[in-house]
Amino acid sequence: MKKIITKIIMFLFIVGIGMSGFSGSVHAEASTNEVSAQQSVNINKDRIYGNDRIETSLKISQSGWKNGSSTVVIAQGYGYADALCAGPLAKKYNAPIILSKQDGLSDETVSELKRLKASKAFVIGGKASLSDNVESELKNIGINDVERLEGATRYETSVKIAESLGNSVNSIVIASGNGYADSLSIAPIASKKGMPILLSQKDSLPDVVKNYIKKVNVNKSYVIGGTNSISDNITNSLSNVQRIGGSNRFETNLAVLQNFKSDFDFSNVYIAEGNGTSGNEFADALSGSALAAEKSAPVVLVYNTISTDTANFIKSNMSKDTVLTALGGTLVVPNTILNGIEDLFNGKTPDSGIGNPTAPTTPTNPITPTNPTSDxxxxxxxxxxxxxxxxxxxxxxxxxxxxxxxxxxxxxxxxxxxxxxxxxxxxxxxxxxxxxxxxxxxxxxxxxxxxxxxxxxxxxxxxxxxxxxxxxxxxxxxxxxxxxxxxxxxxxxxxxFRDVDSITLNKTDLTLNANQTESLTATVSPSNATDKNVTWESSDKTVATVDSNGKVTAINSGTATITASSIDNTKGFRNYTPQSDSCKVTVKSNGNIPSSISVTGITLDKTGTVAVGGTLQLKALVQPDNATDKNVNWSSSDKTIAAVDGKGLVTGIKEGTATITAATEDENKTAACTITVKNSQTKDYTSSINNLINGISSIITSDNCDDWIALGLNKTGNQVPKDYLSKLQDRITSNTKGGVLDLGRPTEYERTTLAVLAAGGDPTNISGQNLIEKMCNSDMDSQGINAYVFGLIALDSKNFKVPDNAKWTRDALIKVILNNKTKDGGWSYAGDSADPDMTGMAISALAPYYSTNSDVKSAVDVAVNTLSKIQKDDGGFVSCGIENSESSAQVIIGLCANGIDPTTDSRFVRNGKNPMDSLLSFATSDNKGFGHTDTSLNGMSTEQGLEAVAAYNLFKSKGGSLYKF
Structure with missing residues (x-):
């Protein structure tokens, strides 16, 4: 529709021009002070433009470099930061500035570069400004001398360009790095005089700019723009400095023209857009600055209109032979501006300024990026x-x-x-x-x-x-x-999260005699890689072994390859290229090769306390890593108090202490620790839990309540804010288009279902939509285990009927959950071993089927034991590498759903501590919430903590389960 209206307007505009007798442009209205037609001078007017800014830059190149150019400057056409300072560089090499998209050169650009017969190209900015494709395409057309000038910031890029101008710099220009206009105003004269344009922050010169100024012999500094662009702090830090500026970009542009009037040749005057609504209207003026510098011409910045002062300045310095050239199409530089300057030259004084009186902005007060307004x-x-x-x-x-x-x-x-x-x-x-x-x-x-x-x-x-x-x-x-x-x-x-880019070993070849050792060093790049650990592997351990620190031990004559690999390689990263490096090890026999390598020592990883019926896993560390026989035997000094199996798993039998010993096969090396067994003691958490429930509910309002808090409030017997259901209805309505509801991710339907129930609504008919139907036909595979688990929870929350022909049924969800177990019998979002949060959630979902489905029963039993094994000695759990409240909360919810008391079951009591003790240790001091890793209030931790104490209360009172309505 918009395209049709636009065509109609253009048609009427063209017809109007023809009927009015105009020959292609609309003149500004003139007053009665006009001179006669016989006295008027027709000023030469021109326009260089293309269909877009990139094509306009090509047209400028064709206009100014008709005979070609050996050098070109390539700059980003849609982001001004890196390109602003390119003018003086272009002038030094008499080169055009050609604009490009970030990802590559257009076909038209390639054609123009071939026409120019360029042999060298400067690429301005980093790869985020102009990608590697740009360099490759330049070389593909025969421009093999490509030099990229880039810095980590726009300020450093301006210095890199300045350095490319050479050391014979006498004067410099300082302009704002937070706007393009001032740099473009000074670009033609800076280019002509060989002055680098250095970008600055408002109140301080960046260090990289300061260092450059110290290196060169600067006799004169020009600061462009008013104090809202560059403050006096900077002018005061420079020697022999002159500020050239006004209250906005257009006054600054005029000030530059006035200050350097004698340096300009007004035979040509270039007019370009200097402001706009998008903030990136720099392109035509940037490309044109190189052409203006070639002709020593000024660039005049306009925006729909040209100020009277600027127009009068141009009038006073132009002649009848001056060529007024607009850079860009009529939408950016209206014909009325060119015609208005001509009228002014001929003595006609416009009634209301020069330009388009219907422009969408106020011409006397343009928005100025170097002097920000409130907008x-x-x-x-x-x-x-x-x-x-x-x-x-x-x-x-x-x-x-x-x-x-x-x-x-x-x-x-x-x-x-x-x-x-x-x-x-x-x-x-x-x-x-x-x-x-x-x-x-x-x-x-x-x-x-x-x-x-x-x-x-x-x-x-x-x-x-x-x-x-x-x-x-x-x-x-x-x-x-x-x-x-x-x-x-x-x-x-x-x-x-930063990937490893490369691994380099300090040696590529290594020769050792049997029994000799030598350590290899692996250097991981970049230095800020998230995981710089490496794994070490020998291709033939009968020839040479390598330990976890890169220490190589020669065993027998022959060759082996020692490889250091990024840990990333083992984690199943998508979109990742494995990194490794290798060293060839040659072992020579010295006639004294041992038949075996003996154990030199053994240590245990802990001592501890275990509850009666509880378990504690011990680990034996055998040295050296390449010992021939690393097997150990485990024993207990008193099996009636603590028993230990062949893998070091200790089980508490009755109260007392026992010594657990690990010994090598030959009994020559042993290590022992003391295990204390205590009875589990029933603790009363009523007061602590009630204080938290009351504290959290006291701070919940209509404004800060969310779906999970609503569930927690409902299940602790508290009132969900009265208007929460209406907010849920509004959410459904606002996401329904053409009668079709789209909440996005499957878990949005699942969570919203529980929230609607908590608020007293019906998920099968809320604002005319059936959440259960949408959920059962959603793309749960896109979210994986989390969606499967809460899909099943939502279905069972009120025994909802599965819609006919639904993609996801109860049986399908149970099957996919069971098929997504980790190798150790738990569940994880994406890891290869059990995560306590996801395992707790999964057994919550499976709980209703424990007594009727043997596969579910077996899976839940294994998962509960897995949770016991990964529990910490203080009763808590670790997820994402850190002990936190949410992990304990989800374990509590899962255990309660399956009828297991998380505070007394011996499998979950460690040193007298259990998951509830861990959860409560994260409660805030005012009992109004929970922290994540400490006691600082955290929203998500408070949601899950409230649900956990609700689940525990329901379990203890036999009042149902958290997710059942």
Whole structure:
């Protein structure tokens, strides 16, 4: 519809021009002070433009370099930061500035480069600005001399460009790095005089700029822009400095023209757009600055209109032979501006300024990025993934109130970088917006192994702080905010997950005599890789062995290959290239080869306390690693108190102490520890639990209640806020389009089902939608075990009937849950061994089938024992590498669902401590919630903690289960 209306408007506009007798442009209205037509001079007017900014840069190249150019400067056409300072470089080599997209050169650009017959190209900015494809394509067309000028920031890039100009620099220009206009105003004259343009922050010179200034012999410094762009702090730090600026970008542009009037040749005047709504209208002026420098011409910045002062300045310095050239199409530089300057030259004074009087902005007060108004702010954006930097720090302009999501989307779109938003129903606003993938790096790509929950994915920080809500409801309200997206290790570990790029051994060949030892060293790159540990392996242990530290021991004559591999290799990473390096080891016989290697020592990993009926796993560490026989025998000094099996698992029999001994096969080496066995004591948690229930419920309001809190309130006998059901109804309505509900992920339907029940509603008919039907036909495979588990929980929450022909039935969910067990009998989000949280959730879902399904019974029994084995000595559990409250909470919920008392069952009592003791140790001092890893209030921890104490109370009172309504 919009396209049709646009065509109609263009048709009427063209017809109107023809009927009015105009020959292609609309002149500004003139007053009665016009001179006669016989006295008028027709000024030469020209326009260089293409269908877009990239094509316009090619047209400028064709106009200014008709005979070709041996050198070209390639700059990003959609992000000004790196490209701003390229003018003086282009002038030094008499080169055009050609703009490009981030990911490669267009066919038209390739044609123009061939026409120019260029043999050298400068690529401006890092790979986030212009990818490797750009360099490759340049070389493919015969431009083999390609030099990339890049820095870690825009400021360093400006220095790299300055350094490429050589050391004979007498004057420099300082301009704001947070806006493009001032740099473009000075670019033609800076280019002509060979002055580098150095970018700066408002209040302080970046260190890299300071260091450059110290190195060169600067006689004169020009600071461009007013104090809102570059403060007096900077001018005061420079010697022989002159500020050239005004109250906005257009006054600064005029000040530059006035200051360097004698250096300009006004035979040509170039006019370019200097402002706009998107904040990246720099392109035409940037490309044109190289052409202007070639002709010593000024670049005049406009936005729909040209100020009277600027127009009069041009009039006073131009002649009848001056050529006025617009850079870009009529939408960016209206014909009325060119015609208005001509009228002014001919003595006609416009009534209301020169330009388009219907322009959408107020011409006398343009929005100025170098002097932000309340509606326009400067921000910086950085994106770091697990393969490294995706976008270097990029300074952008944002509208006040713009969301972090909108800023991310516009930036990635401009660079052609793909991303995935998994917001509810594809929503781009609101709390459900979340980013699951950027540049092919997707959530859950990086499981950490060792049974740790996989919570890897994308998070963002604002000025170093990670908001606890989605990017769709984080708004930009302050100037100079830094937004940093990183691929993090886990939800609670907000450090960048960084892959190993390479491993290098200190030797490629090693020769040893039998019995000799030598250590190899593995260097892992980059230095900030998340896991720099390596595994060591020998291809032939009869020739040479290697221990976990890289120590090689020669055994017998022959050759073996010792390989160091990244731990990443063993964790099943998606989108990952394994890294390793090897050393060839040659062993020579010295005639004294031992037939076997004896054990030199043995140690046990702990002493401890175990409850009667409880268990404790001991481990024996045998030295050296390459001992011929590392088997050990276990024994107890008193089997009536503590028994031990052949694998070191101790079982408490009755109260007392016993000594557990591990001995080598020949009994020459032994190690022992003391085990204390105690009776489990029943503890009364009533008071602590009630205080927490009352404390948490006292702070819940309609504004801060969420779905899981609603469940906890309902199951502790507290009132869910009265309007919560209506909010759920609104949620359903707002995500229903054309009668079709789309909440996005399957777990959204599952969680919402429980929330609707907790609020007193009916999930089969809420706002006309059936959540059970949607859930049973959702793509649960996309979320895996979490979706399967809570799908089954939601189905059983009120014995809902499975819809006919549903994709997911109870039997299907039970089967897929059982098929997703880890090798040790538990469940995990993505790891290869049991995670306590996911295992607790899984046995909660399976609990209703324990007595009727033998496969379920067997799986739950094994899982309960697995939870016992991975429990810590203080009664708690570890997930994601850290002991936390949520793990204990989910274990409590799962055990209670299966009729197991988490506070007295001997399998879960360690040193007199149990999962409830662990959970309560994370309670806040005011009893109004729980912390995650300490006692600092945490929302998610409070939700799960409240559910856990609710489950325990229901279990003790035989009042039902947490998820049953």
């Amino acid at each position: 326009q702010l400067h921000v910086s954006l950085v994106i770091d993934g697990y393969k490294g930097n995706i976008i270097n720090e990029t300074n952008l302009e944002a509208s006040k109130g713009e969301s972090v999501y909108d800023l991310l989307k516009s930036t990635l779109d401009s660079k052609g970088i793909k991303f995935v938003n998994k917001g509810t129903g594809g929503s781009t606003t609101g709390a459900s917006v979340y980013i699951s993938s950027i540049d092919g790096e997707t959530e859950f790509d990086r499981p950490r192994g060792n049974g740790q929950t996989n919570q890897s994915g994308w998070k963002y920080s604002v000025d170093g702080t990670f908001p606890n809500h989605g990017c769709g409801v984080e708004y930009i309200n302050n100037d100079n905010e830094k937004i940093h997206w990183i691929y993090v290790v886990g939800a609670w570990d907000e450090t960048q």
